[in-house]
Amino acid sequence: MMSNPNNNGVQTFDVVVVGGGAAGLNGALVLARSRRTVLVIDAAEPRNAAAAGVHGFLSRDGTPPGQLLELGRAEVQRYGGQVRHGRVRAVTRDADGFRVTVDEQPAIRARRSSVPPPRVPWPPRPSTPT
Numbered sequence: 849m850m851s852n853p854n855n856n857g858v859q860t861f862d863v864v865v866v867g868g869g870a871a872g873l874n875g876a877l878v879l880a881r882s883r884r885t886v887l888v889i890d891a892a893e894p895r896n897a898a899a900a901g902v903h904g905f906l907s908r909d910g911t912p913p914g915q916l917l918e919l920g921r922a923e924v925q926r927y928g929g930q931v932r933h934g935r936v937r938a939v940t941r942d943a944d945g946f947r948v949t950v951d952e953q954p955a956i957r958a959r960r961s962s963v964p965p966p967r968v969p970w971p972p973r974p975s976t977p978t
Contacts, residue, residue, distance in 0.1 A: 857954075858954065858956065858957050859887075859954075859956050859957065860885075860945075860956075860957040860958070860959070861885045861886060861887045861930075861956065861957070861958050861959070862879070862884040862885045862886060862958070862959050862960065863876075863879050863884055863885075863886045863887075863958060863959065863960045863961065863962060864886075864887045864888075864889065864939075864946065864948050864956060864958035864960075864961050864962070865879075865886060865887070865888045865889070865961075865962045866889055866936045866939070866948075866961065866962060866963045866964060867888075867889075867890060867891075867964050868888045868889070868890025868892070868917065868920075868921065868931060869890075869894055869895070869917070870902075870905070870916060870917070870920060871964070872888055872890070872962065872964070873888065873917065873920035873921065873924055873931075874920070875962055876888045876924045876929050876931075877920070877923050877924050877927065877929070879929070880924055880927035880928050880929035881927050883928075885928075886924070886929040886930070887929070887930045887931075887932065887956065887958075888921075888924060888929065888930070888931045888932070889932055889933075889934050889935075889936050889948070889950055890931065890932070890933060890934070891933070891934065891935040891936075892933060894913055894914075894917065896913045897913060897914070899913055900912065901913075902916050932950070934950040934951045934953060935950065935951055936948060936949070936950055936963075937949045937950065937951065939961055939963055944957065945957060945958055945959040945960065945961075946959075946960070946961045948961065
C-alpha cells in the first residue's frame with residue numbers, strides 16, 4: 849500500500865513506527881496486514897547487534913539478529929509496508945495527527961505514531977556473593 853500525498857506533497861501514513869527492531873517490525877507487520885499504510889523508520893543501531901543469536905523468540909531461536917531483522921523487513925514490505933533508513937529528529941502532534949521529521953528529508957505526516965521509550969542502559973546485575 850502506498851502513502852497518500854496531501855495537497856502540499858507531504859507523504860501521509862496511517863502509522864509511522866520509529867525503530868525497526870523486532871518489536872517495531874512486528875507492530876508494522878500487523879498493521880500492514882490490516883491494510884494500514886505504515887512506514888518504519890530505522891537508524892540501524894540495534895541493541896543486540898553484538899549477540900551471536902536471538903533466543904526465546906518462537907521459531908527463530910539462535911537466528912543472528914541481523915538476519916531476523918532482514919526477514920522482518922521483508923515480511924513488512926510483502927504486505928505493503930515501507931521501511932526507510934533514517935534517524936527521527938522530532939515527532940510533534942497537531943490537529944491532524946503527527947508530523948515526523950527525519951534527518952534532512954521532507955516531513956512525513958501520520959495519523960498515529962509508535963515511538964519507543966527512550967533508550968536507557970540496562971541496570972547492572974547485582975553481584976552474587978561467592
